[in-house]
Every structure is written in structure tokens, then in C-alpha cells.
Amino acid sequence: MTISMYQASVPRFVNILGNLSKILDKxxxxxxxxxxxxxxxxxxxxxxxxxxLATQVQIACDSAKGVIARLSGVxxxxxEDNETTFAALKERVAKTIAYLQSVPADKIDGTEDxxxxxxxxxxxxxxxxxQFLLGHAVPNFYFHVTTTYNILRHNGxxxxxxxxxxxx
Amino acid sequence: MTISMYQASVPRFVNILGNLSKILDKxxxxxxxxxxxxxxxxxxxxxxxxxxLATQVQIACDSAKGVIARLSGVxxxxxEDNETTFAALKERVAKTIAYLQSVPADKIDGTEDxxxxxxxxxxxxxxxxxQFLLGHAVPNFYFHVTTTYNILRHNGxxxxxxxxxxxx
Numbered sequence: 001m002t003i004s005m006y007q008a009s010v011p012r013f014v015n016i017l018g019n020l021s022k023i024l025d026k027x028x029x030x031x032x033x034x035x036x037x038x039x040x041x042x043x044x045x046x047x048x049x050x051x052x053l054a055t056q057v058q059i060a061c062d063s064a065k066g067v068i069a070r071l072s073g074v075x076x077x078x079x080e081d082n083e084t085t086f087a088a089l090k091e092r093v094a095k096t097i098a099y100l101q102s103v104p105a106d107k108i109d110g111t112e113d114x115x116x117x118x119x120x121x122x123x124x125x126x127x128x129x130x131q132f133l134l135g136h137a138v139p140n141f142y143f144h145v146t147t148t149y150n151i152l153r154h155n156g157x158x159x160x161x162x163x164x165x166x167x168x
Numbered sequence: 169m170t171i172s173m174y175q176a177s178v179p180r181f182v183n184i185l186g187n188l189s190k191i192l193d194k195x196x197x198x199x200x201x202x203x204x205x206x207x208x209x210x211x212x213x214x215x216x217x218x219x220x221l222a223t224q225v226q227i228a229c230d231s232a233k234g235v236i237a238r239l240s241g242v243x244x245x246x247x248e249d250n251e252t253t254f255a256a257l258k259e260r261v262a263k264t265i266a267y268l269q270s271v272p273a274d275k276i277d278g279t280e281d282x283x284x285x286x287x288x289x290x291x292x293x294x295x296x297x298x299q300f301l302l303g304h305a306v307p308n309f310y311f312h313v314t315t316t317y318n319i320l321r322h323n324g325x326x327x328x329x330x331x332x333x334x335x336x
Contacts, residue, residue, distance in 0.1 A: 002170035003280065003298055012302055046214075046322040112171065127336070130171055134180055135336020142310035143332060149311075150318045154214040164311060168295075168303020 005071065005112060006105040009133055013064035013141060014097055019166035020060065020145050021093045023152065023159055028086045030157045038085040044151050053151045055081075057089045060144035061096040067137035068100055070116050071129055072107035173239065173280060174273040177301055181232040181309060182265055187334035188228065188313050189261045191320065191327055196254040198325045206253040212319050221319045223249075225257045228312035229264040235305035236268055238284050239297055240275035 027041060042054040051059070058081050069076040076099050083089045114129035118136075127136065149164055195209060210222040219227070226249050237244040244267050251257045282297040286304075295304065317332050 002172050002277075003176055003302070004170050007298070008171055008176060008302060012307075015303065016307060046318055047324065050321060109170075130175070131336055134171070134176060135183065136333065138306070139180075139184060139310055139333060139336075140329075142307055143314045143317075143329065146311045146314035147318055150214055150315055153218060154322075156215065161308075161311065165304065165307060168299055168307075 004105070004109045005129065005133065006108045008138075009068060009071070009108060010100050010103065010105070012138075013068075014100055015166055015168060016141070016145055016164070017061070017064065017093050017097050017100075019164055020057070020148065021090055021097075022166075023149060023157075023163050024057075024086050024090050024093070026159050026163070027152050027157050028090075030152075031086070041152065041155055041157075042084055042086065042089065044155060046147070046151060046154065050147075053148055054083050054089060056144045056148040056151065057092065058083065060141055060148065061092050063137055063141040063144060065096050065099055067133055068103055068108065071111040071114060071133065072103045074103045074107055172273070172277045173297065173301065174276040176306075177236060177239070177276060178268050178271065178273070180306075181236075182268055183334055183336060184309070184313055184332070185229070185232065185261050185265050185268075187332055188225070188316065189258055189265075190334075191317060191325075191331050192225075192254050192258050192261070194327050194331070195320050195325050196258075198320075199254070209320065209323055209325075210252055210254065210257065212323060214315070214319060214322065218315075221316055222251050222257060224312045224316040224319065225260065226251065228309055228316065229260050231305055231309040231312060233264050233267055235301055236271055236276065239279040239282060239301065240271045242271045242275060 031038060031041060043052045045052045058079070065076040077095055079092055083092055111129040116127040116129060116132040118125045149159065153159060199206060199209060211220045213220045226247070233244040245263055247260055251260055279297040284295040284297060284300040286293045317327065321327060
């Protein structure tokens, strides 16, 4: 017995994105109760040259859909990166979950050695599938979900680590 | 081809803990240059009822060594949770890496279905090995490393996501 590429990816991303969606609900309830504008939190940064909350959610979604699209070859939806409200961010998360759940496991399984090339400006980085999933996409995904959590927590939204981990 | 329990755990934890150690070096350089006491940052919290940086590093280490000890049956070192300086935190990270690297892969491989029970007060939670690794330990590990990063970033330490991801 071993772990399949599917088991190590889709169910894990879907679980955490579902938890993220509920965390965004708590953020919504927090601003509603205090009559705070969405952008006060969605544009909030932990430091001036860090990315704001909305971008953290966008990249978390893109990190999950990006690796699944590259591994499976199934085109992922393209988003406009224009969300400024919690409702819009929740919709992006929901669309990302729907895409992930639409990809058949057998398109992801067996991609451990698939060549993956990423480009950043002129710089190409070469990976194989398992390395890209476990060494890049997974830690990047958790980084942006956790940073979203930390921005909300820093602003007093009442969430705890249980909200992030959920029921694995 | 599939992913082994070892491949999904030890090399990933070791890579990120190595990156964390270099991030702690940058924090050390930051406080040295400004004559700031270690505790100003190691006791820093993003919100009053969040855990401080030192505890974030402690739990990141414990999350990695805890899951490997449970899966492999190889006893992990016990730490006193008394670190207040970056030097002491770096030592804990180094000892955690040494333990992880000391555990033979064949003690971890094949533990996908091993029964794992965690206790929190009176509450027991039952997992099997793969679920505990991928659904609990891995996201918990990344959560605490990222929160360490965010505390430092929020305090102006010059680090970027590349420092967190390293070379996978």
C-alpha cells in the first residue's frame, strides 16, 4: 500500500478549502456585526510589502487548481483576480472546489514523474510531478491559507486552529 | 508508481525545517543589527490570545517529530519548551532534523493504515496513518512554520516566500 497522487492532492485541497470557506463566513459575520467594510479586511496586509488578504485567498485557490491542471491536463477555470468582498472570495473558493472535484482521479494518478516546467519572467524551473506537488504546491497552498487565517486572527476575528484543520 | 509514506513526510519536513533555520538566521541578523532583545520577537504574538513565535517553532518541530514517532515507533527526543532565543530555537530545529533523518524509511513505509489515537484532555481522536499524516500533521506543520514566518514578516524581518519554500 502506498499513497496515490490523487490521495495526496485533491481530497486534501478540498478539505482545507472547505475549512477556508467557513473561516470566510466567520470573517463576514465579524464585519457585519461591527459594520466594517469588506475592504478593511480583504485589503489588509500584515506588512506594507506583503500581499493583502484577497490575494492570499486567490493564490491559495490558484496553487491548488494550478497543480491539478498541470498534473491532470484538465483545463482549470481562469479567474479575474478582482474580488474585494468576502462573498466574492467565497465564490472563488467554491468554484475552485468544484473544479478540483471534477477532475477524475485516474488523470492524476501515475503523474509522479510527469515533467512540470514553471516560468517566472525568463526563469524556468523544472520539476517532476511528485516533487512539484509535495515540495512546491502543497507548502505554497498551506502558506496562503494560513496567511489568510493570520490576517483575520490579527484583526480579531474569532477563529482557532480547529477551523483551519477541520475534520481530516 | 506511487508515493511512499516516507517520501510524503521526512524529506518534506527536513526541507522546510532547513528553510526555517535559515529564516531564523535572518531574524537573528535583524535583531543584532538593531540591538533588539531576542524576546521582543520570540515572545511576539499576532494577537493577544495567539501563541508567541517561540511556541510556533516548538509546535512545528513537535508536529513533524510527533507524526514520525507515531508512525515509525522510534522514540523522538523530548524538548523542554524553554527556548527564548533564536539560537535556542535553531538548536531545537537542528535536533528535530537529526531525529527525522535518523529514522529508517522502512519503519515509516507501510504505515498507511496504522491506527493512531491522539488525546486532548479526555477527548480521543482516532486516525489511520495516511489520514493522520496528510490530514493533520502536514497542514499543522505548515501552519506553524508559516505563522512563524508571518510574525517575523509583520515585524519587518526581510524574508520572502522563497525563503520558506527553498529548493524542493
